[in-house]
Structures are given as structure tokens and as C-alpha cells.
Amino acid sequence: MPTVLVVVEAQPDGKLKKATLNAITAARALGDVHAVVLAKDATALAAEVKDYVKVVHAGSAAHVEHYLAETWAPAVAEVAKAISAEWVGAAATQQGRDLMPRVAAKLNAAMASDIMAVNGTTLTRPMWAGAVIAEVTLSTPVKAFTVRTTEFALAEKAGGAGEVKAFAPAPVTSPTKFVEFKEVKSARPELTEARIVVSGGRGTKGDFKEVEALADELGAAVGASRAVCDAGWQPNDLQVGQTGKVVAPSLYVAAGISGAIQHLAGMKGSKTIVAINKDGEAPIFQVADYGLVADLFKALPELRAAIKAAK
Numbered sequence: 001m002p003t004v005l006v007v008v009e010a011q012p013d014g015k016l017k018k019a020t021l022n023a024i025t026a027a028r029a030l031g032d033v034h035a036v037v038l039a040k041d042a043t044a045l046a047a048e049v050k051d052y053v054k055v056v057h058a059g060s061a062a063h064v065e066h067y068l069a070e071t072w073a074p075a076v077a078e079v080a081k082a083i084s085a086e087w088v089g090a091a092a093t094q095q096g097r098d099l100m101p102r103v104a105a106k107l108n109a110a111m112a113s114d115i116m117a118v119n120g121t122t123l124t125r126p127m128w129a130g131a132v133i134a135e136v137t138l139s140t141p142v143k144a145f146t147v148r149t150t151e152f153a154l155a156e157k158a159g160g161a162g163e164v165k166a167f168a169p170a171p172v173t174s175p176t177k178f179v180e181f182k183e184v185k186s187a188r189p190e191l192t193e194a195r196i197v198v199s200g201g202r203g204t205k206g207d208f209k210e211v212e213a214l215a216d217e218l219g220a221a222v223g224a225s226r227a228v229c230d231a232g233w234q235p236n237d238l239q240v241g242q243t244g245k246v247v248a249p250s251l252y253v254a255a256g257i258s259g260a261i262q263h264l265a266g267m268k269g270s271k272t273i274v275a276i277n278k279d280g281e282a283p284i285f286q287v288a289d290y291g292l293v294a295d296l297f298k299a300l301p302e303l304r305a306a307i308k309a310a311k
């Protein structure tokens, strides 16, 4: 069986990010899964991960405390070489997308980004914002990949704890320094982990009050189209789409979003899609399970009132 190394990602509080479990499911289809954890003290996170993989390589060092591609990539490559990993991958989160190309370069590995399925050694990945689905095989001895988390279930525990091997990542001189992490505290769930997402587009004209009120009524995360983030109406980390976050909640409500292909690339895997748009010809209706041709400023409060009454 080939050895597959998965890079573990932590949440800001240091706990395991669920996306890693989706990546482990994809990795299991490729071979024996090892994981690499990097932190100031990797012990606790390694203990969380060991039930899911064969071996956890727990790298503890001050210079990998805060994620930076420049400091993490050498450590990941070091482990990959030491265990002769044939595959090296991570979840296609902001961090995984940033890290893996650099790891691939260090290992002279070909890379498939955002893989959606694994069939033997053939990987399925989207191209042109999902307009083309390609089947690719990688011909280099070491191969890199990132995993579209919404396409793979969360890994179950493997049944029997894996081995934890501690190592000290070699020091790195990086031109990039970590300065500060400013966490935006929100009572709402994280966008990529939420069961329900309510997103607003340019049709809101920047007024997100009704989008947020519906989200809060439903216990949902708030998302946005790129038009909204580019206009500075909402922060970039709310952007859903090809160049934003990929989400696949049980329910996705799109209000005042036209449904450009780049937006659809980030949400069309949602189980149920509700679209509210005053233009009946808007492309979002082609992917919507329920479509409402209406003014969002009228429809959203009515929907919220109906949900409240039904509760």
C-alpha cells in the first residue's frame, strides 16, 4: 500500500478542524494514512488525530506555532521524505490551498487541486470554476493534492489508535514573519462548518440586516458573493465561491445573488438551495430547489416571520 501523508489543520483554539477528517477520507482511498501535526506543542492535537490514522508525526517547535507556508512546507516535506510518502495532501481550505503548492515544489511533485473523487490513482478535479470536471493521473514519483471537503464524508475513527512519533522540525529562515492573528469573534457558526448558510449578493446593496436576521433565526452562518466582498460591504472571509470558500450545507439561501458560475462553484453541492431574486431569469434559479422571484427586502422578513411562527 502506498503511504499517504495528510497535513492536519487546527482551529484557532488549537482543536482539530473538521476539514482534516474529510481529507483523511480521501487519503484512505489512496493508501495507508499518516498525518503530520505542526504546533508549538503538537501533543494534544496529535492525540486527537491518532484514532484516525496509522501514524501521527507530531512536530513541536516555536517557529511552526503560527501557520506560515514558508515555515510549514519544509517541515511537511521533511516528514514526507522520511516516510517515503507517495502522496501528500491537505484539505482545500485557505491554509491547504496556500501550503500544498509549496510542499509540491519542494518534493518535485505534480499536484491535483481540489479533488472531488478518487478512483484507483485517478483523481477527479474541477477546472474552469467547475464548468469542466477533469480526471487526472499524476506521473511524478511523489504526488500532491488538496481535497474539496464537501465531496468526502468525515472520516470515522480507524478502530485502534495510531502510533504518535514526535519530531523536531528543522529551523527555517523565513522572509515572512507572523505578526498578529486578529480573530473576528462571532456567535454564528463558521461558514464552512455550518449546517445552514444564508448568503447575500449585490442585490442587498450592502444592507445585510435582513440576511443576518434570517441567519440568526435559523442559527445559520452568513455568506456573501464576491461582488459584496469586493465592494467592502462584508469581509472577504464570508465570500463563497471559486475564489472564496466552498460550502455544502443542508440548506443554502441565496438572496440577491445572480448565480455566476464562480459563485455556483462554491455552493452548488448544498443539499437544498433556496434562491430569492427579483429577476426571474437569474441563473441561480437553474440550480435552486426552491426559487422565489421577489424583492429580498420584502421576502426575507416574511420568511423570517413565518419561521418564527412555525417554531
Ligand SMILES: Cc1cc2nc3c(=O)[nH]c(=O)nc-3n(C[C@H](O)[C@H](O)[C@H](O)COP(=O)(O)OP(=O)(O)OC[C@H]3O[C@@H](n4cnc5c(N)ncnc54)[C@H](O)[C@@H]3O)c2cc1C
Pocket: 200, 201, 202, 203, 204, 224, 225, 226, 227, 228, 239, 240, 241, 242, 243, 244, 245, 255, 256, 257, 258, 259, 260, 261, 262, 263, 266, 276, 277, 278, 279, 282, 294, 295, 296, 297
Ligand atoms: C476569476 C474570478 C473569480 C471569481 N470568484 C468568485 C467567487 O468566489 N464568488 C463569487 O460570488 N463571485 C466570484 N466571481 C465574480 C462573479 O463572476 C460575479 O461577478 C459575482 O458572483 C456576482 O455577484 P452577485 O451575484 O452578488 O452580483 P450580481 O451578478 O450583480 O447579481 C445581483 C443580483 O441581485 C438581484 N437583485 C437586485 N436587487 C434585488 C432585490 N432587491 N431583491 C432580490 N434580488 C435583487 C439581481 O436581479 C441580480 O441577479 C469571480 C469572478 C472571476 C472572474
